[in-house]
Amino acid sequence: MSLLRSFKETLKPCCNSSSFSQPSLSQQPPLPSVINQRKPPKSSLSRQLQRLEHDYLPSTQECHFGNPKFSLPQLKNDAHMHGQQDDDDHQEEAEEEEVKEFGRAELGRVQFEDTGPYEPLVLSSDGEFPIIQVPAYINCRLLAHQREGVKFLYMLYKSNHGGILGDDMGLGKTIQTIAFLAAVYGKDEEYGDSRVLKENQLGQKGPVLIICPTSVICNWKCEFSRWAPFNVSLYHGSSCELILEKLQANGVEVLVTSFDTFRIHGNLLSEIKWEIVVVDEAHRLKNEKSKFYSACLEIKTRRRIGLTGTIMQNKIMELFNLFDWAAPGSLGTREHFREFYDEPLKHGQRATAPERFVRVAGERKQHLVAVLHKYMLRRTKEETIGQLMLGKEDNVVFCAMSELQKRVYQRMLQLPDVQCLINKDLPCSCGSPLAQVECCKRIVPKGIIWPYLHRGSPEGCDSCPFCLVLPCLVKLQQISNHLELIKPNPRDEPDKQRKDAEFASAVFGPDIDIVGGNAPSKSFMDLSDTRYCGKMRALEKLMSSWALMGDKILLFSYSVRMLDILEKFLIRKGFCFSRLDGSTPTNMRQSLVDEFNSSPSKQVFLISTRAGGLGLNLVSANRVVIFDPNWNPAQDLQAQDRSFRFGQRRHVVVFRLLAAGSLEELVYSRQVYKQQLSNIAVSGKMEKRYFEGVQV
Structure with missing residues (x-):
C-alpha cells in the first residue's frame, strides 16, 4: 500500500504542472537498457507498479522524456520540470537548446506513452472457436501500429496464404511476429506449458521455421525468451543433426536458422511440414537465380511471411520475386509483370518521357500499389512513432580527395x-x-x-x-x-x-x-595517418567535435581492409571502440551490442556494412557515419537504422562521406534513382523525373 500511495502522490504534481519543459540534447542521459529488454508485466496491480517503477526509472537523477503519468517521486526535485521547489533550490536555470523535431515544429512535447491496458488482444471473429488472442502480458507492451501488424499477420494466416510485413526498420517486426505466433499457438499462460503446446506435442500443429541473417539468430532466440514461453532451437553450427532429430520427434516449436545454413541444408528442412515459415530480411529473396531462393521455394507451406524494411532495392522485378515466393500467383506470371508494370514504370519516369508514357505509368503505379496492399502491410516511422522520436538528419558530405x-x-x-x-x-x-x-x-x-x-x-x-x-x-x-x-x-x-x-x-x-x-x-603510423586520405581528414575533424560533446558513433564500411585502417586510426586518436565484422563469432555479437549500449566509455562502434547492417539494435548511438557508399541504397539505409529505431531518445545525425569529383558521385546518383523507383512501385508516390536513362 505504501508503494501505491507513493505512486498516487507522484501523479499529483505532474498533473498540476503547467509546463513540462525539456533540457538540451547535450544533457540527455544515456538510453536505459530496459527499453530494449522490457519485461512482460505481472498480473497483479502491485507487480505492475513494480514493473513501472523498474522500467521507467532512468539511471541518472533526471527523467527527461518520461511520461508524466509514470513519473517517479524523485522528479519533484527537478525544478525546471515541476516549478514547485523553493528559490534556493534553483538559482541558475540552464537554457534549453531548440531543435526541430522530425515531422514537427518543436521537440519539447516528445513523450514515451504507455502502450495499452493489461488485457488480451482478440484476433478471431465473434463466435469463432477457439478464441485466438494475443496474451495480455504481451499485448499491454505493444504499440498501436504493432497491434495492427499482428492483426494483419493473423489475417494472412486465417486466409491460408502468405504476405509481407514491410514496416520500416526499427518498428518492431520481430515483436509483432512473436505476438502473432503467441496468439496462434495459444500462449495464454504467463508461465508453464499452454494448451496449444500440448496440442502441438500431439502433432495437431506443425512447427514454425524462422530463416534470418546469421547476425540476428541469437537475437531471435533472446526475444522469444523475453516475450513468450516457446520451445526454440537454433539449427546452426555443429549441433544441426541433434536438432533435426529433436525436430522430427516433435520436440521443437520454433526452429531458427540462418540463410547460409538453410541454403546448404534446405533439402532436409523442406521435408518437414511447417505450420508457418518466416523469412527475416526477406529482400534476400530478390534474386530468382540464387540457390537460397530456389531452396525457399521448396518449403512445404503456403503460410509464408516475409519481414523486410526494404521491399525493393535495385529493380522493380525484385518485387515479383519476393511476392511470388510469399503469395505465389498474386502478381501473375513473370512476363506479365514485366510488360504490365516494370517497363511502363521505368520509361514513364524518364526526364523526357512523352505525356502518354507518364499517364500510363501513373495508372499502372496505382494498380500495382492496390494489388500489393492485399498481401503487404507497409508503415513508416513518420506514420507510426514519429511523435516518440527526435528525428533523423541525413547529410551527404563531399570530401575533397588529397x-x-x-x-x-x-x-x-x-x-x-x-x-x-x-x-x-x-x-x-x-x-x-x-x-x-x-x-x-x-x-x-x-x-x-x-x-x-x-x-x-x-x-x-x-x-x-x-x-x-x-x-x-x-x-x-x-x-x-x-x-x-x-x-x-x-x-x-x-x-x-x-x-x-x-x-x-x-x-x-x-x-x-x-x-x-x-x-x-x-x-601503424602510416596506416593511421590521415594526410593522404581526404575522407579520413574529414572524419578526424568530425569525430573530434563529437568526442567533446559526448556523442556515441557508429562507423560503417563495407571493406574489411578499410575497417582495419579505421581501427588503427581510432587507436591513434585514443577512442574506446568495439568492432563487428564477418569474422566476429555469432555468439559474441549480441554481447558486443549490449556492451556498447550500456557502457558510457564505448565511444565508437566500428561495423562492417554487410555483417552488421541487419538486425542490430544500437540506439545508444546518435551519430552514424557511412564511410563508403554502396550501389545498393538499402545497404546504407539499413546501416543508418541500426541507431534510428524505437528506443532512440536523441536526435540522430547521419553523415555519408563521398569523395568529391570521383565515381562515388555517380554511386550517389544511382542511389537516388533506385530510391525513386522504390517509392513509385511500393508506395505509389510521385517522384520528380531527374534521369533520362533506364536501368535494365
Whole structure:
C-alpha cells in the first residue's frame, strides 16, 4: 500500500504542472537498457507498479522524456520540470537548446506513452472457436501500429496464404511476429506449458521455421525468451543433426536458422511440414537465380511471411520475386509483370518521357500499389512513432580527395583498360565504320586488368570489353576511399597479388615512394595517418567535435581492409571502440551490442556494412557515419537504422562521406534513382523525373 500511495502522490504534481519543459540534447542521459529488454508485466496491480517503477526509472537523477503519468517521486526535485521547489533550490536555470523535431515544429512535447491496458488482444471473429488472442502480458507492451501488424499477420494466416510485413526498420517486426505466433499457438499462460503446446506435442500443429541473417539468430532466440514461453532451437553450427532429430520427434516449436545454413541444408528442412515459415530480411529473396531462393521455394507451406524494411532495392522485378515466393500467383506470371508494370514504370519516369508514357505509368503505379496492399502491410516511422522520436538528419558530405589521391585517380583513368571503356563508342582508328568496341579495341592485350581476366583466353570473351566495367569500378572506388586498398591483399592468391602489385605500380607512378611502395604497408603510423586520405581528414575533424560533446558513433564500411585502417586510426586518436565484422563469432555479437549500449566509455562502434547492417539494435548511438557508399541504397539505409529505431531518445545525425569529383558521385546518383523507383512501385508516390536513362 505504501508503494501505491507513493505512486498516487507522484501523479499529483505532474498533473498540476503547467509546463513540462525539456533540457538540451547535450544533457540527455544515456538510453536505459530496459527499453530494449522490457519485461512482460505481472498480473497483479502491485507487480505492475513494480514493473513501472523498474522500467521507467532512468539511471541518472533526471527523467527527461518520461511520461508524466509514470513519473517517479524523485522528479519533484527537478525544478525546471515541476516549478514547485523553493528559490534556493534553483538559482541558475540552464537554457534549453531548440531543435526541430522530425515531422514537427518543436521537440519539447516528445513523450514515451504507455502502450495499452493489461488485457488480451482478440484476433478471431465473434463466435469463432477457439478464441485466438494475443496474451495480455504481451499485448499491454505493444504499440498501436504493432497491434495492427499482428492483426494483419493473423489475417494472412486465417486466409491460408502468405504476405509481407514491410514496416520500416526499427518498428518492431520481430515483436509483432512473436505476438502473432503467441496468439496462434495459444500462449495464454504467463508461465508453464499452454494448451496449444500440448496440442502441438500431439502433432495437431506443425512447427514454425524462422530463416534470418546469421547476425540476428541469437537475437531471435533472446526475444522469444523475453516475450513468450516457446520451445526454440537454433539449427546452426555443429549441433544441426541433434536438432533435426529433436525436430522430427516433435520436440521443437520454433526452429531458427540462418540463410547460409538453410541454403546448404534446405533439402532436409523442406521435408518437414511447417505450420508457418518466416523469412527475416526477406529482400534476400530478390534474386530468382540464387540457390537460397530456389531452396525457399521448396518449403512445404503456403503460410509464408516475409519481414523486410526494404521491399525493393535495385529493380522493380525484385518485387515479383519476393511476392511470388510469399503469395505465389498474386502478381501473375513473370512476363506479365514485366510488360504490365516494370517497363511502363521505368520509361514513364524518364526526364523526357512523352505525356502518354507518364499517364500510363501513373495508372499502372496505382494498380500495382492496390494489388500489393492485399498481401503487404507497409508503415513508416513518420506514420507510426514519429511523435516518440527526435528525428533523423541525413547529410551527404563531399570530401575533397588529397592531392596524391587525385594524381593516382587520373593515372587510373589513363590506363588502356579504362580508356577502352571511355572511348568505346568512338569511330575505330583503322578507318572502319564500326565503333572501337566492335572493331580493333574490343580486347586490350596491352592493358593491366584485361590480361589477368583473360589469362586463359587471349582472344577474349563474349562480353569484352564490358567485362572490364566491374573491376575498373572497384579500383576507382578503392582509390576514392584509401590508397592502401589498391595494394595487394595478403589474403588473396599469389597470382592476384602479383597482378595487384603491377597495377599499384602503374597508378602510383613517381609517387610510389610516398606511399611506401606497392607492397601492403605494415606500419601503424602510416596506416593511421590521415594526410593522404581526404575522407579520413574529414572524419578526424568530425569525430573530434563529437568526442567533446559526448556523442556515441557508429562507423560503417563495407571493406574489411578499410575497417582495419579505421581501427588503427581510432587507436591513434585514443577512442574506446568495439568492432563487428564477418569474422566476429555469432555468439559474441549480441554481447558486443549490449556492451556498447550500456557502457558510457564505448565511444565508437566500428561495423562492417554487410555483417552488421541487419538486425542490430544500437540506439545508444546518435551519430552514424557511412564511410563508403554502396550501389545498393538499402545497404546504407539499413546501416543508418541500426541507431534510428524505437528506443532512440536523441536526435540522430547521419553523415555519408563521398569523395568529391570521383565515381562515388555517380554511386550517389544511382542511389537516388533506385530510391525513386522504390517509392513509385511500393508506395505509389510521385517522384520528380531527374534521369533520362533506364536501368535494365
